Amino acid sequence: MPDDHSMVSLLGSRDELLHVIEQAFGDGIDIHVRGNEITVTGPEAETDLVSRLFTEMLALLKGGTQLTPDAVERSLAMLRGESGARPAEVLTLDVLSSRGRTIRPKTLNQRRYVDAIDKHTIVFGIGPAGTGKTYLAMAKAVRALQDKQVNRIILTRPAVEAGERLGFLPGTLYEKIDPYLRPLYDALHDMVDPDSIPRLMAAGTIEVAPLAYMRGRAQPIFTRVLTPEGFRPIGELEVGDLVMGSNGKPTPVLGVYPQGEKEIFRLTAQDGASTLCTADHLWSVRTRADRRRNKPNRVLETREMIGNLRAAHARRYELPLLDAPVHFPARDVPMDAYALGLLLGDGCLTGSTTPSFSTNDPELAGALESLLPGVAVRHRRGPDYVLNRIAEPGQVITIENPVTGVMRRLGLCGSRSDTKFIPAEYLHNSAEVRLGVLQGLLDADGGPVTQDARTCRIQYTTTSRRLRDDVLFLVRSLGGVVYHRVRPLAGRAPGRAKGRAVHYRHDAFILDLRLPPEIVPFRLERKAEKYRAAGGGRPMRFIDSIEPAGKAEAVCIQVAAADSLYVTEDFLLTHNTLNDSFIILDEAQNTSPEQMKMFLTRLGFGSKVVVTGDVTQVDLPNGQQSGLRVVQDILDGVDDIHFCRLDSRDVVRHKLVTDIVDAYNRHAEQQVPELQRDAAGRGGSRKRGR
Numbered sequence: 001m002p003d004d005h006s007m008v009s010l011l012g013s014r015d016e017l018l019h020v021i022e023q024a025f026g027d028g029i030d031i032h033v034r035g036n037e038i039t040v041t042g043p044e045a046e047t048d049l050v051s052r053l054f055t056e057m058l059a060l061l062k063g064g065t066q067l068t069p070d071a072v073e074r075s076l077a078m079l080r081g082e083s084g085a086r087p088a089e090v091l092t093l094d095v096l097s098s099r100g101r102t103i104r105p106k107t108l109n110q111r112r113y114v115d116a117i118d119k120h121t122i123v124f125g126i127g128p129a130g131t132g133k134t135y136l137a138m139a140k141a142v143r144a145l146q147d148k149q150v151n152r153i154i155l156t157r158p159a160v161e162a163g164e165r166l167g168f169l170p171g172t173l174y175e176k177i178d179p180y181l182r183p184l185y186d187a188l189h190d191m192v193d194p195d196s197i198p199r200l201m202a203a204g205t206i207e208v209a210p211l212a213y214m215r216g217r218a219q220p221i222f223t224r225v226l227t228p229e230g231f232r233p234i235g236e237l238e239v240g241d242l243v244m245g246s247n248g249k250p251t252p253v254l255g256v257y258p259q260g261e262k263e264i265f266r267l268t269a270q271d272g273a274s275t276l277c278t279a280d281h282l283w284s285v286r287t288r289a290d291r292r293r294n295k296p297n298r299v300l301e302t303r304e305m306i307g308n309l310r311a312a313h314a315r316r317y318e319l320p321l322l323d324a325p326v327h328f329p330a331r332d333v334p335m336d337a338y339a340l341g342l343l344l345g346d347g348c349l350t351g352s353t354t355p356s357f358s359t360n361d362p363e364l365a366g367a368l369e370s371l372l373p374g375v376a377v378r379h380r381r382g383p384d385y386v387l388n389r390i391a392e393p394g395q396v397i398t399i400e401n402p403v404t405g406v407m408r409r410l411g412l413c414g415s416r417s418d419t420k421f422i423p424a425e426y427l428h429n430s431a432e433v434r435l436g437v438l439q440g441l442l443d444a445d446g447g448p449v450t451q452d453a454r455t456c457r458i459q460y461t462t463t464s465r466r467l468r469d470d471v472l473f474l475v476r477s478l479g480g481v482v483y484h485r486v487r488p489l490a491g492r493a494p495g496r497a498k499g500r501a502v503h504y505r506h507d508a509f510i511l512d513l514r515l516p517p518e519i520v521p522f523r524l525e526r527k528a529e530k531y532r533a534a535g536g537g538r539p540m541r542f543i544d545s546i547e548p549a550g551k552a553e554a555v556c557i558q559v560a561a562a563d564s565l566y567v568t569e570d571f572l573l574t575h576n577t578l579n580d581s582f583i584i585l586d587e588a589q590n591t592s593p594e595q596m597k598m599f600l601t602r603l604g605f606g607s608k609v610v611v612t613g614d615v616t617q618v619d620l621p622n623g624q625q626s627g628l629r630v631v632q633d634i635l636d637g638v639d640d641i642h643f644c645r646l647d648s649r650d651v652v653r654h655k656l657v658t659d660i661v662d663a664y665n666r667h668a669e670q671q672v673p674e675l676q677r678d679a680a681g682r683g684g685s686r687k688r689g690r
Contacts, residue, residue, distance in 0.1 A: 007036055009061050010054070012069075017057075020069045024076055025050065052079055056087040064102070065091055070652070071106070077649060078108050085111075096139040098191045103139045107650040110136060117610060120642040122600065122635075124588075125612040126628070127646030133612035134586050138187040141582040144608065145205070150582045151298060155184045157586040158211045158595065181208050184586060211585065211595055218259045218278045218554035219568065225557075226567035228329060230428050234568075235555050245561035246573050248324040248431075248479075255558035255598055262554040265302050270315055270542040271481045273570030278554055279303040283574055284565060285317040285543070296606075299580065306546050315542035320565070320573050321516075322479040325431035333425055334406045337433045338523065339371040341440015343403070344412075344420050344467065347387075351413040355387040355403040356380075361524060364443060374402045418463045418506045422470035431478065435519065438474045442513075443524040448531040449512075455537030456530070458513040458521050463506040471511060476571035480515040481539045514539035541572075558601055580606040588613035589628040590620055596627030616664075 011018045011033065022031060029042030029050060038054060040047045056075050057067060065071065075087035085108050095114055096103045105111040110132055116123045117140050125133035141153045185208065188197060192206075200206040219225075221235025226244040237243070242250035259278070267283075268274040283305070284297045297320060309316055333340075342364060343349065348356040359365055360383045368387075369377035376388045389401045407413040410423045426437050446460035462468055468484065475482045487508040494501040514537060515521055521536070522528040559566045564575040585591070585599055588611045603609055613628045620626060635641050648662050 007033075009067060010057055012067065016069065017067055017072050020072050021050065021053065021076075024073070049076075049079060060087060060091055063091075065104070074107055081108070095136060096143045096191060098142070103136070103191070105136065106132070106652045107646075109644070109646045109650045110652075113644040113646065114140065116642045116644050117608070120640050121607070122603070122609045122611070122641045124628075124631070124641075124643045125610060125646065126615060126632075126643065127650060128614050128616065128648060130652060131646040131650040132652050133646065134183065134584065135187050135190075137584050137610040137612060138184070139191060140610070141584060142188075142191045144582045150606070150608065151205070151580040152582075153206045154581050154583045155181075155188070155206070155208045155586070156211050156584070156599075157181065157184065158588075158590045184208055184584075211591060211599065218257075218262060218281060218556040219574075220264055220276050220552040221555050222552075223276050224569050226326065226571070228327075230424075231569070234557060235553070237555075237557055243557070243559060244326055244567040245559065246320060246323050246563055246565040246567075247561075248322055248326045250327070251559050251561040251566065253557050254560050254601055255556075257556040257558075257598065259554040259556055261551050264549045264552050264554070265306075266545075266547050266549040267302065267543060267572075268545045268547075269319060269570075269572065270544045271483050273476070273481075273541065273572055275569040275572050275574070276549055276552070277302055277574065281574065283317075283543075284320055284563075286320070287311070287316055287318070288314070291318070299575075302546060305543065309543055309545065315544060317543045319541045319543060321481070321539060321541060322477075322567070322571065322573070325434070325479055325519075326477045326567070326571075328428045328430060328434075328477075330430040330433070331425050331428070333429065333433060334409060335403075336371040337426060337429075337436030338440045339368055340422075340426065341437040341442075342368050342444050343407075343440075344422065344437075345441045345444025345446075349403075349407050349412055349415055349420075351404060351407070355401060355407070357385045357387060358383045359385070359444070361443075361526070363524060367523065372403065419466070420462075420464045421466040422474070427470060427473055434474050434477060438471070438478070439521060439523050441471065442521050443527065446513075446521075447527055448522070448534065450530065450534045454534075456534035457537070458515065458531070460511045460513060462509050462511075465509065468509040468511065472570075475511075475513050475515065478515060478519055479539070480513060480519065481541050482514075483512045485510050558598065581608075583607060583609045585609070585611045586613070589615050589618045589626050591627035592620070593625055593627045593630045596631050600631075 012020075015033075018031065018033070025042075025046060029040055029046050031050065032039040032041075040050045042050075053072075053076055056079070057072065060067060060071070060075070071091065075091070078085050078087050091104060091106060091111075093104055093111060093114065094102050095105065105114050109127075113123070113125055113133070114136055117137065125131075125137065127133060138155075141150075141155075144150045145153055188206070188208075192200070197206065201208070219234050221233060223234050224231035225234045225237065228242055228244070228250050237253050237256060239253055239256055241253045243253060245251040262278045264276050265279060266274055266276055280301045280303065282299050282301060284299055285305070286295075286297045288311070290296075290298065300317075305317060343355070343357065346358045346364075348358075357365065357368060357377065362379075365377050365379070365385050368385075369375065372387065374390050376390050378386050378388055380386055387401070387403050389399065391399075404413060407415075410425075412420065412423070415421070422437055426433055442458060442460055445462065446458060448456045449459045450456050460471060462471070472482050472484065487510055489504050489507050492504050494503045496502065513521070516539060517536060520528070522531055557566070558564075559575075561575075565573045566575060568574050583602075588596070590613075591599070599611075600609070611628070611631075615626060615629050618626045618629075632643060636643060648665070
């Protein structure tokens with residue numbers, strides 16, 4: 001039996017709620033209230049229903065729900081339905097408590113919608129205006145952000161009322177698009193402290209943008225992207241082309257989206273690697289604190305990191321490196337890769353004399369001879385060896401030296417220390433071939449460098465600028481990093497050889513290498529032993545600077561890699577997908593099928609997507625299909641994707657809105673037979689005309 005205070009809340013001010021119940025049941029029942037007792041007389045089924053209604057109303061009051069005429073009508077509708085749902089269970093679910101009010105579902109379908117968002121990664125909320133699709137999704141997004149389930153909220157909707165061609169509207173870009181995003185702003189202000197919203201938006205924690213601009217995470221069209229055939233400008237790529245992913249293997253391009261002219265920034269890493277990108281381009285990064293706490297990479301826009309690149313004088317953001325060496329197609333080569341590396345390091349390949357090799361390690365001379373068929377490596381004096389052709393009985397002496405012949409075919413014959421390079425067939429080859437060349441170069445002209453209490457780095461020196469760039473390519477393609485500097489010719493004291501001064505002729509390029517632990521950089525035993533003893537450490541690449549670089553035409557690509565990463569210039573890894581985000585696409589009926597696909601394929605790890613729309617309110621040009629209609633046929637039945645459909649019974653605005661929606665639905669149903677009769681009549685007229 002309810003107490004006096006509960007009875008007032010139960011019946012409403014001036015018995016308002018009691019009158020709602022009496023009107024709902026008509027003359028079939030009589031309800032009498034005496035003090036704290038309620039008596040119901042009438043048919044058994046009706047009295048039982050009224051009794052259950054009052055029981056649920058009391059449970060709602062105890063759960064903190066304020067009873068209103070709408071709440072009573074919805075409770076009665078649930079009890080009359082066949083679902084068996086209890087209003088006290090449906091209407092007391094707290095989605096979000098904010099600014100002194102609690103947001104809860106108000107109908108059974110709304111409760112199912114909220115539950116579906118919890119259970120599924122992608123949820124489509126389809127129904128007429130006023131059913132709370134966007135509002136409840138926004139509440140779930142804010143709750144997920146508060147509970148640290150996601151790192152950001154992204155709110156978007158298509159601005160098709162202006163055909164996404166906003167140029168004719170007055171004002172700046174943001175002034176043009178603001179009217180189309182206003183409903184999202186309004187819902188956001190209901191749930192988040194208005195004073196904190198500008199700060200959250202400036203930090204990228206909350207992003208509100210029209211769909212056409214959401215995909216603008218792009219790079220200039222001339223920026224190079226790594227493919228199985230080498231680097232290609234991103235502007236030349238088409239859907240179906242292959243680019244390299246973070247696992248070193250090819251991954252297909254799913255979409256190419258031109259972005260027009262955009263503001264461009266140059267991002268430079270600590271090792272000198274750099275590339276160009278837009279302000280909203282996405283980067284997968286990790287801080288030292290993230291690594292210490294074993295937290296996954298975070299995804300930040302370029303603009304979010306500007307001015308925040310240092311933490312206590314240390315570089316803040318670490319970029320990911322390749323998980324495995326790049327997998328270029330294997331190609332036949334005319335000379336063993338390790339032998340070529342040795343000759344590029346310490347070989348004489350002028351072509352005017354017999355090829356020679358200089359080393360103080362007989363081990364290298366023996367390795368070279370074993371890898372060059374038909375060649376004998378003969379010691380002359382000191383460190384000098386000659387690479388003679390092994391003549392067969394009866395052969396004349398004018399037959400070309402095998403080493404010289406190979407060098408001519410590779411374009412290396414006649415090259416000197418400052419002009420040597422690694423031929424393309426070795427650079428764009430299997431990881432085994434590339435590593436073989438690198439090991440040969442390091443055994444000849446490189447070595448381990450140890451320091452007290454520090455891991456061992458690898459140093460390599462060359463006077464050839466082109467060879468320096470080729471070594472950079474080799475190391476980075478194997479998942480390592482290279483720091484390089486120049487030792488200028490000017491001002492250098494001459495060296496000494498046999499008691500006389502030897503002047504330097506060229507600048508020297510010094511490279512410090514770090515390779516992944518599974519990569520063995522040396523075959524020469526004395527160097528390999530020193531490297532193993534100290535350990536090679538872990539290659540790391542931190543962002544050093546982000547600087548404006550003007551404006552340029554940009555393009556965005558979508559790749560099929562599981563982590564959405566692809567390799568851009570200098571083997572930097574970047575991507576366009578949204579990880580750890582709660583993403584809401586509102587008014588989705590006004591997307592094209594292509595836009596819908598683009599949006600859904602942006603889904604990243606740890607993210608949740610809610611798509612809302614009303615298929616009866618399509619505002620697209622005539623003949624254009626709605627992406628929301630098409631996607632239901634394509635994705636219905638796919639695991640972890642749920643379609644939740646709401647109707648006029650779920651409208652939570654003014655009761656008149658429900659009546660309007662129902663009236664329009666009845667009108668649409670009446671129009672279908674009339675259109676069919678008109679079409680049949682036109683068909684008969686055409687037949688008679690024949």
